[in-house]
Every structure is written in C-alpha cells, then in structure tokens.
Amino acid sequence: MTAQSLQTPPFLTTAFPGGPRLLADIGGTNARFALETAPGKIEAIEVLACAAYPTLAAALVAYLASPTVTQAGVTGIRNGAIAIANPVTGDMVRMTNHHWEFSIEALRREVNFDTLVVVNDFTALASSLPQLSATQKHQVGGGTAIAGTPLGLIGAGTGLGVSGLIPGKDGWTALLSEGGHVTFSPATPTEVAILQYAWKEFEHVSAERLMSGAGIELIYRALADHTDMPAEKLSAAEISRRALAGECTLCDEVIEAFCCMLGTIAGNIAVTLGAQGGIYIGGGIVPRLGERFDRSGFRARFESKGRFNKYLSAVPTWVITAEYPAFVGVSAILSERLAAA
Numbered sequence: 001m002t003a004q005s006l007q008t009p010p011f012l013t014t015a016f017p018g019g020p021r022l023l024a025d026i027g028g029t030n031a032r033f034a035l036e037t038a039p040g041k042i043e044a045i046e047v048l049a050c051a052a053y054p055t056l057a058a059a060l061v062a063y064l065a066s067p068t069v070t071q072a073g074v075t076g077i078r079n080g081a082i083a084i085a086n087p088v089t090g091d092m093v094r095m096t097n098h099h100w101e102f103s104i105e106a107l108r109r110e111v112n113f114d115t116l117v118v119v120n121d122f123t124a125l126a127s128s129l130p131q132l133s134a135t136q137k138h139q140v141g142g143g144t145a146i147a148g149t150p151l152g153l154i155g156a157g158t159g160l161g162v163s164g165l166i167p168g169k170d171g172w173t174a175l176l177s178e179g180g181h182v183t184f185s186p187a188t189p190t191e192v193a194i195l196q197y198a199w200k201e202f203e204h205v206s207a208e209r210l211m212s213g214a215g216i217e218l219i220y221r222a223l224a225d226h227t228d229m230p231a232e233k234l235s236a237a238e239i240s241r242r243a244l245a246g247e248c249t250l251c252d253e254v255i256e257a258f259c260c261m262l263g264t265i266a267g268n269i270a271v272t273l274g275a276q277g278g279i280y281i282g283g284g285i286v287p288r289l290g291e292r293f294d295r296s297g298f299r300a301r302f303e304s305k306g307r308f309n310k311y312l313s314a315v316p317t318w319v320i321t322a323e324y325p326a327f328v329g330v331s332a333i334l335s336e337r338l339a340a341a
C-alpha cells in the first residue's frame, strides 16, 4: 500500500461546494484510490491489491477507513467517481479480468454518497490526455501532432485497454472502446508460431491474450516451445526483470516480441481512428520497460503498414509517464456530471 499526493495544474485552492470527492482507478490487479479536496488537488493516494479484498465495496470501505484518509482529516465525502477495467453499460458492473461485480446504485447507498459515477478506465484515461504536461509523457518517434485530429490510446496491464479522443465543436469525446479484444494479427513468421501456440490455449486469440501481463508469460512459453528451449514458470515481472538485466536471452526476445506486437496494434488504432494527434501508451507494463521500449522494434513496426508507412511515420507516439493519469480524467468526468445534474 502506498500513500502519496499529486497536484495537476492549475493549482486552485477553492474547495468544492459539495465537499471533497473520492476518485478511484480499478484495474485487474491494482485498485488505486485518492481524494480530490479542491479542483486539481489530488491527495491521499493509496494503491490496494484487488486480490486482498473480496469486493470493490470492501476495498473502498478499507480505503475510507485507512490512516491516510483519517489522518488527512477529510470527512463528509458525498461524491465519487470510479474508473474501472471493463465495459460499463448499465447498473451492474462485472470486471473482465477480476471476479468483482457490483450494482452501482447499491455501492452508492453502501458508502452513503449522493453521486457515484462509474466509467470505463480507458475512457477516463483518454479524458486526461489533453491535460498531460511535457514532463508527464515521453515521445517515442514520429513528428508533430496535428491539432484538431483524433488521439489514440492503448495500455497493456492486466488487460489491454484501448480508447481514443475525438475532437468536436464542444471539445473532446472519449471513446468507450473494447479494442483490446480485437483478433490478434501476427506480422512475422515467429508471431504466426506464437499465435499457433496460443490457439492451443484459447479458441479466440485476442490482442489482449498476448499484450498483457499474462500475455508476456504466454509469449515466453510459446517462444520456448518454438525454439526448443526449457521454460521455467516465470511471472511477467520476472521475465521483464531478467530481460532488462541482460540475464536471459529468451526473456529479452519475449519483451522484444511484446513491443513489436504492440507496435502493430498501435498502428492499427492510428489508421482506424485517423489519429494524427498521436497515439498514447499507458498501462502498467510499458512505462516499466523504460529505455528498453525506446530501443525496441515498437516504432518500426508501428510505421510498417505498406502504403501507409509515410502516413504513420508522421504520427507521434508517447509513453505516458504520469503516475496516476486516470485520476485526472475521472475527476473531469465527475465534474461534468455534477455540473449537468
């Protein structure tokens, strides 16, 4: 569990009329909570392990009772917003990569809030993109973003999140997308071999089956099988640690394959959305790869689209380096909902 605070510009100190707000970003592995005590002032950040709590309500109640919140002296929270890693289409929410499920209305009553907004996590993350400062993102290739054109978003973590921001007369519209579940498309003979191996485990091999934490472990098993190497039982974190430390050639090939595959799907999203404003890369995995990602085949593969090479070579790609960008997006969505109420 970690406790931190962050501020997003502009630094306004006016308290909210309805009191402090709860913000949450719930993934398949990590449940991140924070309080927004004044516009842009996000503090008391805690990261809880989803696996340690039977329900989201239990994790939320534990957070609200934690020393981070009680010692901050924050009381009277009436409004909250949760970004969560699954489609949100009605009152009942079921996570794709974790067993939590809940009724939004029942959860709102349980925590005694006036308003509880629940949105898809990558819709929230997309909403934060125009607000990222130069120090909160790191460009990996491409030219200058063309203003007034769509932005694309992809992020590998427990799952593979996808979204985009579409410009309109009244500002941006964030897409509620499940683009991580598109059918995986191999681009090299080795990737065909990885796909054939994955078919033994899954009838439908989506992009998420390979571009995720579990996907890195699957690519490792597939490449070991393909090259007749002995495979150990390794976690995604250990595979990438060994690759980055230069301790394991096979692990390095796994990370390289992962980055190249991510380049293919990021390029697919760019041409699908016409995202000449750039593609942003979030999620828990790529930011942890650091400069290994920069020198991987990601960018060459991103641009490798036959007659669209030139088009894609101009499109910038950024790794999101901000630690908790989804809070900024989910805060903006909550403010809009409260203003419209």
Ligand SMILES: Nc1ncnc2c1ncn2[C@@H]1O[C@H](COP(=O)(O)OP(=O)(O)OP(=O)(O)O)[C@@H](O)[C@H]1O
Residues within 6 Å of the ligand: 026, 027, 028, 029, 030, 031, 085, 097, 121, 156, 157, 158, 159, 160, 161, 212, 213, 214, 216, 235, 236, 237, 238, 240, 241, 283, 284, 285, 288
């Ligand atoms: N250093 C690492 N290298 C590669 N993968 C890692 C590393 N550390 C953790 N992972 C994998 O990242 C995943 C967790 O990602 P993340 O931190 O984005 O969690 P999350 O927000 O709960 O996920 P999601 O939003 O996709 O449901 C796990 O599958 C884990 O195995």
